Amino acid sequence: GENVEQHPSTLSVQEGDSAVIKCTYSDSASNYFPWYKQELGKRPQLIIDIRSNVGEKKDQRIAVTLNKTAKHFSLHITETQPEDSAVYFCAASHYGLTGAGGTSYGKLTFGQGTILTVHP
Amino acid sequence: DTEVTQTPKHLVMGMTNKKSLKCEQHMGHRAMYWYKQKAKKPPELMFVYSYEKLSINESVPSRFSPECPNSSLLNLHLHALQPEDSALYLCASSLVWGEKLFFGSGTQLSVL
Numbered sequence: 001g002e003n004v005e006q007h008p009s010t011l012s013v014q015e016g017d018s019a020v021i022k023c024t025y026s027d028s029a030s031n032y033f034p035w036y037k038q039e040l041g042k043r044p045q046l047i048i049d050i051r052s053n054v055g056e057k058k059d060q061r062i063a064v065t066l067n068k069t070a071k072h073f074s075l076h077i078t079e080t081q082p083e084d085s086a087v088y089f090c091a092a093s094h095y096g097l098t099g100a101g102g103t104s105y106g107k108l109t110f111g112q113g114t115i116l117t118v119h120p
Numbered sequence: 121d122t123e124v125t126q127t128p129k130h131l132v133m134g135m136t137n138k139k140s141l142k143c144e145q146h147m148g149h150r151a152m153y154w155y156k157q158k159a160k161k162p163p164e165l166m167f168v169y170s171y172e173k174l175s176i177n178e179s180v181p182s183r184f185s186p187e188c189p190n191s192s193l194l195n196l197h198l199h200a201l202q203p204e205d206s207a208l209y210l211c212a213s214s215l216v217w218g219e220k221l222f223f224g225s226g227t228q229l230s231v232l
Contacts, residue, residue, distance in 0.1 A: 043225045110163055
């Protein structure tokens, strides 16, 4: 099955700095890579995602890059703010419309998470 | 409506109790999921329903019994749980299987 490794486990930055979180995955069939933000006591929320046919995607201060050959993808947050403080999870899955295609289909496998702290 | 609603938000139960967790979405999503999350850990997949049929069961003990009565509802029936089953139980849904999952706020379960 898929295995996703995430680094670092904790990241502390000053407000205004950039933050980078990296993940590697093992299953070459994975074609979808989302990032979730989970604040303390709240639900995981999708903040950005990328499909395997795209190398980079940006949404305001957040960007994700994907290197399919190396099987790794990264989250970049620029101009960090205290409200960015949370746990960030990367994930990988093999998505599809009907779910046909083997036991790995539809399974979203998460990395272990990164606790990001942004100091004012 | 772009939300996944879970009830109850908190649940305390004894090891001999039977209880149910409920999840509801009205986004027309045809894939629904149950995840278990321990503190400071990532969500772990338990079950996936696609078009109201159980598609994935991640070798979950039989004391957890999922049910999908219709395309908007997902239940998780609990019976004879163990203290180690205490965790946050998250429901999620998506339009496409395995993509853009929307999570509910979860049920914080404590087994005494």
